[in-house]
Structure formats: C-alpha cells, structure tokens
Amino acid sequence: MSDTILVTGATGKTGRRLAAALKEKNVDVRAASRRPSADHLVFDWQDPSTHAAAVEGVDAIYLVPPAMVEDPAPLVAPFLAAARRAGVRGVVLVSSMGAGFPSEPPGSGRRKLEALVADSGLGWTILRPSSFMQNFSEGFLLPAVRGGAIPNPAGDGKAAMVDAIDIAAVAAAVLTDGARHAGQVHDVTGPSPISFAEIAGVITEEAGRPVAVRPTTSPQFLAMLEGAGVPSDYAAMLLRDQEAIRDGAAAAVADTVQRLAGRPARPFADYAAEAAGAWR
Numbered sequence: 001m002s003d004t005i006l007v008t009g010a011t012g013k014t015g016r017r018l019a020a021a022l023k024e025k026n027v028d029v030r031a032a033s034r035r036p037s038a039d040h041l042v043f044d045w046q047d048p049s050t051h052a053a054a055v056e057g058v059d060a061i062y063l064v065p066p067a068m069v070e071d072p073a074p075l076v077a078p079f080l081a082a083a084r085r086a087g088v089r090g091v092v093l094v095s096s097m098g099a100g101f102p103s104e105p106p107g108s109g110r111r112k113l114e115a116l117v118a119d120s121g122l123g124w125t126i127l128r129p130s131s132f133m134q135n136f137s138e139g140f141l142l143p144a145v146r147g148g149a150i151p152n153p154a155g156d157g158k159a160a161m162v163d164a165i166d167i168a169a170v171a172a173a174v175l176t177d178g179a180r181h182a183g184q185v186h187d188v189t190g191p192s193p194i195s196f197a198e199i200a201g202v203i204t205e206e207a208g209r210p211v212a213v214r215p216t217t218s219p220q221f222l223a224m225l226e227g228a229g230v231p232s233d234y235a236a237m238l239l240r241d242q243e244a245i246r247d248g249a250a251a252a253v254a255d256t257v258q259r260l261a262g263r264p265a266r267p268f269a270d271y272a273a274e275a276a277g278a279w280r
C-alpha cells in the first residue's frame, strides 16, 4: 500500500504543485486548505480542532508554516505533537534560505521553527528555498509587475531565485524516500543568480510591455509591506531577506534540484515564458 502524505498549504505556490507531482507518482495525497472542497481536507493552523483528523493515518507531512506569522512555533508545536501521537513518521518543513543568512538573528521565528521540527521526534528534512520566481506572477509582487514598476530595495544584488515547481519536485523526492534524507537541511535554488534589473528585462519581453525596476529604500519597502497589511515583525523579516540579496548573501547556487529531482533547476527565462499570461 502506498504512503499517505498530508500536504499543508495545498492551494499555495509549492503545495499545489507538490500535490500534483505526488499524485503523478500514485501517492495517496491528503491536500489541506482552510476552505472545504471536494479536493481539500479542512485544516487551519489557527484552529487546533482541525489538526487530529488531518494527521490521522498519515505517514509523512509537507509543512508550509502558518502564513505571515513571524514566530510560528506556538501554532506548530501542538500540531507536531498530535502528528507524533498519530504515528506520523516524517515531516518536510518549508523553511527559507534566509534562515541561514549571516544576518539572521539566532532567535528569529524561522530558526525557532527549524529547531522545533528537528526536536519533534519525527524523521525530518528541512528545505531552505531561495526567493520564489512565482512571487512575480502569483505572489506579492504581481500587482507591481502589472503596474509596470517592481519595487527593489536590493539594488544590483542577485538572488539564485527558484521555480516553485523545482521546490515541489525536491519535496516529492524527499517525501517518497524520507529515510534517505532524514536529518538533512537542503538549500533549494535556481540555476544562476539574477538581479532585479535582469528580471524586469525578461518580464518586459514576455509581457510585451515595459516593466521597470523602482529603486526603493528599506524604510519605503517596509512601509509598502505594512501598508498592504503585512504584520510589522514579518515585514521586517522580508526586508532582511531583500537586504541580504543586496549584500550578496543570496547569490549562492545549490545543486539540490539536480541531485534530488534528477534534472536541472529551471532558469528564470523558462519560468517567465510560462507565467507570461499573468502579466498580459
């Protein structure tokens, strides 16, 4: 009998792609969302009464932390305890490359979350993806792209941005062969670092209209996030990641996609050609 895998965040950028990839491998997928539907089991980090049913009979969990929460550990700890009681064997945490940047405070919420998962008593693997390419077509930067100007507090800094499909492919490999990856932390990046100016150039070509970079100071970027309703401690974390890109900390390329998914990581140009519909 095939394993049952709980995919949290199953309507999101990585979870949606992971659920599809696992189904293609004939894995029994339990896809979770706050909204009930024929395809989704109801699961809400903020509502512990939904947790026990989500983990019952599950072998492994893809854990997308509660959205926009700087310190998710208090919400995740009881869930992991319930998972352990239910006999779940493994968990794959979506963390962030930012958790490993030199500028990351040791007591940051995402570092505490990684420690919590590592101490959960479950077999664990931590994925630390770089910035997602899909931020420009499905995430917080889409309105800016559509408006023709991408705010950029990172200057000429480059990030080895990753396609969400590659994160899903790596997660699928780990979740279906958990024992081999237990106790490991994997950076997950694209194939090469890219600057915001280069990104704007590629998007301009694919969108068929000009999309520029709007140089933005750190306080302006923070104010923009907070104005869009992002809690201030979470906004500060997002800004830290942009400043790390500016300072050259996010340009490193990892070979994780090639090693675990067995194919090269997708370049930004391939992603943009596919995502262009979102910008036209």
Ligand SMILES: NC(=O)c1ccc[n+]([C@@H]2O[C@H](COP(=O)([O-])OP(=O)(O)OC[C@H]3O[C@@H](n4cnc5c(N)ncnc54)[C@H](OP(=O)(O)O)[C@@H]3O)[C@@H](O)[C@H]2O)c1
Residues within 6 Å of the ligand: 008, 009, 010, 011, 012, 013, 014, 015, 032, 033, 034, 035, 043, 044, 045, 046, 064, 065, 066, 067, 094, 095, 096, 097, 128, 129, 130, 131, 132, 135, 139
């Ligand atoms: N974007 C980046 O550049 C980047 C880079 C590195 C790491 N990350 C990390 O990636 C994670 C986000 O992953 P993603 O981009 O795949 O997700 P996403 O597209 O941001 O979607 C969030 C998912 O979480 C679910 N969700 C939100 N609030 C929830 C709640 N209270 N209870 C249960 N589910 C909830 C949503 O489902 P419903 O709305 O259907 O409930 C949705 O499926 C974050 O932890 C972030 O730190 C992101």
